[in-house]
Amino acid sequence: MNRITFSLNHLILIFGLLLMIAPVWIIFASSTHTSLFINTNGLQFLLGDNFIDNYSSVLFKTSGFFQEITALKMFFNSFIMATGIATLSVATSLMAAYGLVYYRVKYSSFIFWLIFITLLVPLELRIMPTYEIMSNLNLLNSYMGLILPISASAIATFFFRQFYKSVPDELLESAKLDGANSWKFFIDFLVPLSKTMIAAVFIFMFVFGYNQYLWPLIMTTTEQYWTVVMGLKTMYGSISHRFAFVIMSMIPPVLIIIFLQRWFIQGIFQDK
Amino acid sequence: MSFLELQNITKVYPNGTKAVNETSLNVEKGEFVVFVGPSGCGKSTLLRMIAGLEDITSGEIILDANTINNVDPSERDVAMVFQNYALYPHMTVYNNMAYGLKNRGISKQEIEDKVNEVAKLLEIDPYLSRKPSMLSGGQRQRVAMGRAIVRNPKIFLFDEPLSNLDAKLRNQMRLEIKKLQRHMGVTSIFVTHDQTEAMTLGDRIVVINDGIVEQVGTPKDIYSKPNTKFVAEFIGSPQMNIFNCKIDNGIAKIDNNSINLNKSINVDDASIGIRPDDIQISNSGSISCKANLVEYLGSDMIIYSNMGDQEFSCKLSSKIDVKSGDEFKFDIQPSLVHIFDNSSGKRID
Numbered sequence A: 001m002n003r004i005t006f007s008l009n010h011l012i013l014i015f016g017l018l019l020m021i022a023p024v025w026i027i028f029a030s031s032t033h034t035s036l037f038i039n040t041n042g043l044q045f046l047l048g049d050n051f052i053d054n055y056s057s058v059l060f061k062t063s064g065f066f067q068e069i070t071a072l073k074m075f076f077n078s079f080i081m082a083t084g085i086a087t088l089s090v091a092t093s094l095m096a097a098y099g100l101v102y103y104r105v106k107y108s109s110f111i112f113w114l115i116f117i118t119l120l121v122p123l124e125l126r127i128m129p130t131y132e133i134m135s136n137l138n139l140l141n142s143y144m145g146l147i148l149p150i151s152a153s154a155i156a157t158f159f160f161r162q163f164y165k166s167v168p169d170e171l172l173e174s175a176k177l178d179g180a181n182s183w184k185f186f187i188d189f190l191v192p193l194s195k196t197m198i199a200a201v202f203i204f205m206f207v208f209g210y211n212q213y214l215w216p217l218i219m220t221t222t223e224q225y226w227t228v229v230m231g232l233k234t235m236y237g238s239i240s241h242r243f244a245f246v247i248m249s250m251i252p253p254v255l256i257i258i259f260l261q262r263w264f265i266q267g268i269f270q271d272k
Numbered sequence B: 001m002s003f004l005e006l007q008n009i010t011k012v013y014p015n016g017t018k019a020v021n022e023t024s025l026n027v028e029k030g031e032f033v034v035f036v037g038p039s040g041c042g043k044s045t046l047l048r049m050i051a052g053l054e055d056i057t058s059g060e061i062i063l064d065a066n067t068i069n070n071v072d073p074s075e076r077d078v079a080m081v082f083q084n085y086a087l088y089p090h091m092t093v094y095n096n097m098a099y100g101l102k103n104r105g106i107s108k109q110e111i112e113d114k115v116n117e118v119a120k121l122l123e124i125d126p127y128l129s130r131k132p133s134m135l136s137g138g139q140r141q142r143v144a145m146g147r148a149i150v151r152n153p154k155i156f157l158f159d160e161p162l163s164n165l166d167a168k169l170r171n172q173m174r175l176e177i178k179k180l181q182r183h184m185g186v187t188s189i190f191v192t193h194d195q196t197e198a199m200t201l202g203d204r205i206v207v208i209n210d211g212i213v214e215q216v217g218t219p220k221d222i223y224s225k226p227n228t229k230f231v232a233e234f235i236g237s238p239q240m241n242i243f244n245c246k247i248d249n250g251i252a253k254i255d256n257n258s259i260n261l262n263k264s265i266n267v268d269d270a271s272i273g274i275r276p277d278d279i280q281i282s283n284s285g286s287i288s289c290k291a292n293l294v295e296y297l298g299s300d301m302i303i304y305s306n307m308g309d310q311e312f313s314c315k316l317s318s319k320i321d322v323k324s325g326d327e328f329k330f331d332i333q334p335s336l337v338h339i340f341d342n343s344s345g346k347r348i349d
């Protein structure tokens, strides 16, 4: 009886897994054939032998309208942008939450809700003024320009604020008596204690930054600053090259998750 | 000048609660002082003001000849052991103890020596590399103590550090704290609402009620000569018996019984107090009462009885044969009676 439900559960799980993995696999398998082969025989389940050819030509061959950029450069751009956004938004929201919770600012809850309301105004809505600001700051066509407008996260501030509120007061008091000033309390206590949350927010913001399309499209005029997601829409190469590019575009977020998940899980277990 | 002086300290919380009222106190170097009082009387508030964790509404705190009212807690050089220990959950025991030293820029080698020495003293050296979550309550307690000791502060502050331990461990730790304090000679202030802890630990006890210091004295003073009716009732277990009565020329009238106090005083509204173990039962006793209930405690027993509508208890050796419902006779020695004026609550001698 138990064994039947057990195997049934597994069957369902395996089915779900296949459903999720199969399209990715088909794209990957197809990306290892020549375009001619795909065009004549359709999508492929089995691996072909053009892997190295296809991937290296995608990575290193220039593309774009003006042939100014390679896929490798796009990955680099996307990586800089996503890392910048994730790092900056973790840093700003950590500190904003610290200020809101630990300093007796007069209207701190009003300020907090003001920050929170910005969730209702996503970048797409404020894209004209944002563009103008960036252009006045001379930041168009720069990494800073790609990163800055998306580098403050209200939702992350909210999470950190809730977490800080649950940190017992005695910890702060005890640290104070041990000679910690406010900066030390932040760096030696709050930051390590929110490790798990930092990892979660970092992953979230990295993927969010990596997936940006409209903003980089609008604010870059030279192909030098194209990102992977922009590249996806403008790849005019052969079909198997496009598949190869799609597969590679998934790698950075997956790597970040694999890399940070250890931190994440470790944190969850240590808290218990 | 004393090592620590509190001068007319008052604390009013922003919500209007007056937690401490015009309190003055001197603590000498190396002394072990215990603040005791019922819950909510302002003990913790007073302690936290000394630590610098609450600001002072009015008054002055002088530590080691410096006014420290506006000195940041991190600069006061005091250490505090909290009720829930407040260990740093993300640091190992070693780092918990070393953190305060690191902040003062002490060399690594010296920190290591000190931490190891204190860890040995407290027998926590096997756990130095563990996180606090992997320790038992008693071990955490020791780490909290160690963290305070290792800094060698001017003053140790303890806020009910034993109340989370079970009874046996509590007694053991109580003894150990006392020994440690003797050994190190650090001026210490210990807050508790447990009178046994107060009596056994303190060189001097400060009894606080409702934000006011009722009495300061050695445990013996406080027990044998309580200054106020509150102190009389608060200190001692079982509680002191208090009888409301009128004193006429040194004779207290309780129900039909007259007790000669051997003093020529007249008080209309008085209380006389007698400790349950100061009541002496004898067949020739002048007062006779009925035992309503007898509680057997092994070597001792407690008789609950009443004179008129005023209930009282006697504690005596269980060798004496009194059972529930029996009549028993006793005397009250004038020298063992405490007399209080009900209007002021103060002791009359």
Ligand SMILES: Nc1ncnc2c1ncn2[C@@H]1O[C@H](COP(=O)(O)OP(=O)(O)OP(=O)(O)O)[C@@H](O)[C@H]1O
Pocket (backbone or CB within 6 Å): B013, B014, B015, B017, B018, B019, B037, B038, B039, B040, B041, B042, B043, B044, B045, B046, B192, B193
């Ligand atoms: N932050 C605060 N704001 C307002 N009132 C407070 C605050 N902290 C304590 N009080 C009040 O001040 C009074 C004294 O509190 P305190 O914590 O000093 O009592 P305590 O003697 O330590 O009691 P316990 O034995 O229960 O710990 C209480 O009436 C309490 O309600």
Ligand SMILES: [Mg+2]
Pocket (backbone or CB within 6 Å): B043, B044, B045, B159
């Ligand atoms: Mg308290």
